[in-house]
Amino acid sequence: MDFDLDGDLEAARELANEIFTDLATLDRVVEAEKDGGGFHPTLWKALADAGLLGIALPEQAGGAGLGMLGLVTVLEQQGRRVAPVPLWPVAIAALTIVRFGTPDQLSAWLPGILDGSAPVTSALEESTGGAGLAASRTPAGLSLTGDLLSVPAAREAAALLVPARLDDGTTVMAIVPTDSAGLTTTELGATSRESRASIRCDGVTVADTNLLPSDGAEVLSWSRLRARVALAALQTGVCEQALQVTAQYTSQREQFGRPLSTNQAVAVRAADAYLDTEAIRLTTRRAAWLLDTGQEDAAETAALVAKWWASRAGLRAVHATQHLHGGIGADIDYPVHRYFLWGRQIAFSLGAAGATAAALGDRLAHAAPIGAPS
Secondary structure, three states, X not given: OOOOOOHHXXXXXXXXXXXXXXXXXXXXXXXXXXXXXXXOHHHHHHHHHOOOOOOOOOHHHOOOOOHHHHHHHHXXXXXXXXXXXXXXXXXXXXXXXXXXXXXXXXXXXXXXXXXXXXXXXXXXXXXXXXXXXXXXXXXXXXXXXXXXXXXXXOOOOOEEEEEEEEOOOOEEEEEEEOOOOOEEEXXXXXXXXXXXXXXXXXXXXEOHHHEOOOOHHHHHHHHHHHHHHXXXXXXXXXXXXXXXXXXXXXXHOEEOOEEHHHOHHHHHHHHHHHHHHHHHHHHHHHHHXXXXXXXXXXXXXXXXXXXXXXXXXXXXXXXXXXXXXXXXXXXXXXXXXXXXXXXXXXXXXXXXXXXXXXXHHHHHHOOOOOOOOO
């Protein structure tokens, strides 16, 4: 593949960079964290008006038709500004509805997603400690009971795209309106300071019209695959900007009569962080390209590789940039600390490095040997 952006993707990158640079300034990000609960409504509206909320969707669905590479390009710019908007979970939900939803579901939910007025967010985190949603059949549809531990932008969303397990062990994917009776939302203090909430469902009824008709396990796997790539793209921007801020700081900060950047240990640490960042970028773009070209099987492996780099190398990079700032890097009000927090949040979302490596190893162990007949 060609890792350079084509004309359309470059235009999308420049547009996204302009919007995030203008609206996601440090002061506005801090304001959104403190007064907006980790959500920047003005920025969200601007992204919708620019058509960036649907950048990955096909044109016939009202999107820009730029696929996962388009989404990756925009998410990199979001990461550079640590901008508190739920772009990746809403984009993945939209892609899933377009791919697996019925025409009625598309007409019901896509307009509000694209104009930003009624986003649908993805609740795709693996359940732990017995949490998760159990589903049982009723005359009215499905009844959902259980907990979702951490859902991005649940308070701002009009609906949640969630997996639930039936008594026979099969998985279904449901679009659950957040104003449903029996659904309770509790705000969480996320590491990244973004809007997140836990969800409790106590007999929430979901009509059959809000159930995706395809096999739920297949839909969930499809969605998580793309979510991993999206998170890796976000991590690329986070690490890139954190490294740029660090380069500026160490070039200006003097110690013993010379800039910190002239210290060999500092230069080597920064170089390692740069290599880690580029590894995340290249593996992420490859995974997105494989998805856009229909190479789903290869993309599953590539997405795990990209997410592993985003988790292991991303965490290593943001640790390095914080450490290279010395004592001021530990100041929670200093800008570089915010990149450290985002890097950690992304690293542990949808599987930390160890869990991702285990999933990758399992996949490779069951893959056909190179050169074997298919």
